[in-house]
Amino acid sequence: MVSVLAMSNVASAVSATIDEVKLDGDTLSPSSNNAVLDVDRDQELEVRVRFTATANQDNVQVEAAIRGYDHGDLIEDITDAFDVKTGNSYIKKLTLPLRERMDQGKYLLRVRIEDRAGATVTQTYTLDVDTERHNLQVYDVVLSPGETVNAGRALLAAVRVRNRGEKDEKNVKVTVSIPELGVSASDFIDEIEKSEDDDDETTSEELYLRIPDDAETGDYTLVTELQYDLGDEYETQEQVIRVVGSEKAMEEKKEKTILTVAADAQSLQAGGAEVAYPITLTNAGSTSKVYTVTADGASWATMRVSPGNVVVVGAGESKAVTVYVAAAKNAPAGEQSFTVTIMSDDKVLKQLALKANVSAESAASKLKRGLEVGLVVLVVLLVIVGLIIGFNKLKGGEEGGDEETYY
Missing domain, CATH: 2.60.40.10 (Immunoglobulins)
Structure with missing residues (x-):
């Protein structure tokens, strides 16, 4: 969180007058104390500066900065150069990232308006940077044999955990898993002391993950999860590992x-x-x-x-x-x-x-088949008898015809 305590030191200048400065939407007054602003570390603050030009000037820039942060990624922002005209008011927005590695304590927020010639308007604000009560972070995950592992082999993971919160954390559950392969392992860390104490970092035991023999070659997501504060808080980190499948398993699958x-x-x-x-x-x-x-x-x-x-x-x-x-x-x-x-x-x-x-064939089936055969034989006999009768009639008819013709 950020506590705005006091404002001071308005430097004399001939180029502009700072009319208003807002920090995350709250107006900051240069002449009185301000209400406390709660802002988590590792978030961005929006600084909105409104000023009036008291002279025509070219190449003016507005800058906001917090100094005293002992790392290379500076906490500052500055606008592009622009021109101003006497009597006109201007609004500029800047963004300041509150780094998660900032120490707790007091810092000065400096807002400056300056040009190429060096005329400068400066206002400073005292900020009290605080932190969350519970805030664990996955600082690092050390893998053995590395980020590439063969199918059927073991992947060992040691998780480095950092406490950036105000409270000591006990019974921290550390879990690593590869959801696509259905494997996971867990360990418990007894205690991690609060931020900025000597023991605010610790490393879990090596967690054993066995990659299945039939795992296919490809990229998989390794998920590291911290569960703490009696299970109320979670922190998750994901990274990509490479699995090299065995030729035998691939051939069998193919x-x-x-x-x-x-x-x-x-x-x-x-x-x-x-x-x-x-x-x-x-x-x-x-x-x-x-x-x-x-x-x-x-x-x-x-x-x-x-x-x-x-x-x-x-x-x-x-x-x-x-x-x-x-x-x-x-x-x-x-x-x-x-x-x-x-x-x-x-x-x-x-x-x-x-x-x-x-x-076996049933008696009814045999009888049925016998009847079918008998019927066929009967039909054949009837056909033969019919043919004989037909031939006889035909022969008799031919003889009677001859007699009539003869007559």
Whole structure:
């Protein structure tokens, strides 16, 4: 937070008069104390300066700065050069980043209006920079063997945690994870002292993450999370690591085929209707594949594959084939078996052992078949008798015709 305590030191100048300065929307008065402004560190302050020119001048600039910050990234902002005319008022906006590494304490905010010749107007404001009560940060994550790891190997992570808050933090849970791979590990830090104490930084134990053997080559997100203040506060940091997949795992994944059999056993009747065995082929590879499906090993039945023995399945797609089986009339009753072979690229991928429960032909079926045969024989006999009668009538008709002609 920022506490604005007092204003002082308006330097004499002939170029301009500062009429108003606002800090994050709150007006600062150069002649009285100001209300406390709460602003978190590691945020930006907006400084709005309104002034009136008391002379025509070229190349004027407005600057705001906080000094005494012992790091290279200065806390300051300055406008581009512009020209002013006597009596005109101007408003300029500047941005000051309050660095998260700032020490707590008092600083001067300096607002200056100056030109090339050196005429300067300056106003200063005393700021009391504070910090949040609870504020842990992931300062660093040390990885072994580094940011690149092979599939099937271990990745070790040691997390450096810094306390930038006003309070000591106890029982801090540190978790590292790779969500895309489903791996994570956790550790607890007993205590981290408050900001600017001697022990305001500490490092977790090495956290062990095992990269899966079948992890693909690519970039993955390593997430580091801190949970503290009895679980009320969280801090998360993400970084990218590189996983190099094994050639064997990649090859297995590339060629993977998934077979699904709807039913591996069916009931059918000797000499009866055929039954179906649906099989689904799923190509989990990255290229199209041609599969050959054959059914054999059964002298007791006839078999066919629909829509055909050869099936083309695109990458990531699935297609279904159906093996139809019809038991012969003389098929032995009981459990029978046969084999369906799935091949691709002249290699046998899988041999499916399927079963059929065959029941003997029933008496009703035999009677039905006997009646059907008898009916056919009867029809043939009737046709023959009809032909004989027809021929006899035709012959008799021809003889009667001759007699009439003769007469």
